[in-house]
Amino acid sequence: MGLVDWLRRLFGGASHDSEQPGKPRRKPPPARPKPRRRRLRPRLVSLQYRAAMAESPAPTSSRRPYRFARPAVTGGWLDLSQDTDGDRLERFDLPRFQNPEELARWLDVPVGQLAWLVHRFEADQRPADESKAHYVYRWIRKRTGGQRLLEAPKPKLKRIQRRILDEILNRVPPHPAAHGAVIGRSICSNAAPHAGQRVVVKLDLENFYPSVTLNRVTAVFRSLGYSREAAIWLGRLTTSSLPTSLLQKGSSNGDLRPYLSRRLPQGAPTSAVLANLSAFALDLRLAGLARSFDVQYTRYSDDLTFSGDERFLRSLAVFLPLAGQIIRSERFIVNRRKRKVIRNNQRQTVTGIVVNTHPNVDRRNFDALKAILTNCVRRGPSTQNHDRHENFAAHLLGRIAYVRQLNRARGEKLLALYRQIDWNR
Numbered sequence: 001m002g003l004v005d006w007l008r009r010l011f012g013g014a015s016h017d018s019e020q021p022g023k024p025r026r027k028p029p030p031a032r033p034k035p036r037r038r039r040l041r042p043r044l045v046s047l048q049y050r051a052a053m054a055e056s057p058a059p060t061s062s063r064r065p066y067r068f069a070r071p072a073v074t075g076g077w078l079d080l081s082q083d084t085d086g087d088r089l090e091r092f093d094l095p096r097f098q099n100p101e102e103l104a105r106w107l108d109v110p111v112g113q114l115a116w117l118v119h120r121f122e123a124d125q126r127p128a129d130e131s132k133a134h135y136v137y138r139w140i141r142k143r144t145g146g147q148r149l150l151e152a153p154k155p156k157l158k159r160i161q162r163r164i165l166d167e168i169l170n171r172v173p174p175h176p177a178a179h180g181a182v183i184g185r186s187i188c189s190n191a192a193p194h195a196g197q198r199v200v201v202k203l204d205l206e207n208f209y210p211s212v213t214l215n216r217v218t219a220v221f222r223s224l225g226y227s228r229e230a231a232i233w234l235g236r237l238t239t240s241s242l243p244t245s246l247l248q249k250g251s252s253n254g255d256l257r258p259y260l261s262r263r264l265p266q267g268a269p270t271s272a273v274l275a276n277l278s279a280f281a282l283d284l285r286l287a288g289l290a291r292s293f294d295v296q297y298t299r300y301s302d303d304l305t306f307s308g309d310e311r312f313l314r315s316l317a318v319f320l321p322l323a324g325q326i327i328r329s330e331r332f333i334v335n336r337r338k339r340k341v342i343r344n345n346q347r348q349t350v351t352g353i354v355v356n357t358h359p360n361v362d363r364r365n366f367d368a369l370k371a372i373l374t375n376c377v378r379r380g381p382s383t384q385n386h387d388r389h390e391n392f393a394a395h396l397l398g399r400i401a402y403v404r405q406l407n408r409a410r411g412e413k414l415l416a417l418y419r420q421i422d423w424n425r
Helices: 003-010 086-091 100-107 111-117 155-167 187-194 214-223 228-237 244-249 271-278 280-292 310-314 316-329 363-379 392-406 408-418
Strands: 135-141 147-153 199-204 296-300 303-308 340-343
Touching: 100 111, 100 228, 111 155, 111 228, 147 155, 155 228, 187 296, 187 303, 199 316, 214 228, 214 271, 271 280, 280 296, 280 316, 303 310, 303 316, 310 316, 363 392, 363 408, 392 408
Parallel strands: none
Antiparallel strands: 135 147, 199 303, 199 340, 296 303
């Protein structure tokens, strides 16, 4: 008896020798089909709210502590100026003020004018019509379809926003992944980390500026150390609300729904930096997710870019849902129509720069600029300024400098054409 037969007898099985001759062998029972494994989508553990993070109740006073103080529900006046965090202000060497009167002195304007700029005297604290607004409104067409509202501040408000930008916001460093509206960074620095990767994934945030509401902007200034009163006034000076007349009649040009609440205006000098600071937690979490997958991550305004090797390409079914959860939990919206997964056998572009092997200028953009310069030489520059640039020569030099930064050889060819232009024609 062999070893196999001995083991079968030991564990109760029949051996070949024990089978009776002429008796058919018993057929094994049919194998049961394996149950289909349910595909589980990855989920993130949500952050738990901590009561210690809530604002403490504001002290009240029987006398008005400063001009434009708010009345308390229980009587008296709220004093929202006593919770300044001096250590945070000192960390970034930020100017100090606690209430609207001190803010007005810092801005060198009367406090009444400051209240006028934030529509403190208007119903619902919004302008009644466009003539009383401090912004000029204009609809512009998006390249991908639809309309976007451009809001350009008028001179008085723009001067104040410039000072807030220069002496407060530009002193606060954004997240390293942010490259838009950051001193020393550009579309080139945004594209460089993604050069030579197996796959590039591009996501787009829908209505990026309108998503940053007054409450979020106020929270940014609170995080810098300013009192609640100062943060509210700074928030109102850097946000916009549509005139009542425009809301009542609607608009045939574009959708007004993203612009109903008070939010960042696209066109103000402070908006891009405030959007970066408001998205700091988003960048922090997406950068951490990217590190866990060994992936590169950058953001240029509302354009999010991830890139990685073959393992990243195979893990997209897990990575993309996780990234979407983070974006939604940070109160932003992904534009699903603009999501792109670009492999290295396709033309990979990041903020208009080709990154298949190294950062390079898009051939179509190069050819278009070369054609403009050639026509300037043959027919004169006056025939090519279709967009009516005030300083067409400086405009062309800027575009040539951009090409030279990415591809010096091509840039030199364009510069040689530029030097042949007769600017008297």
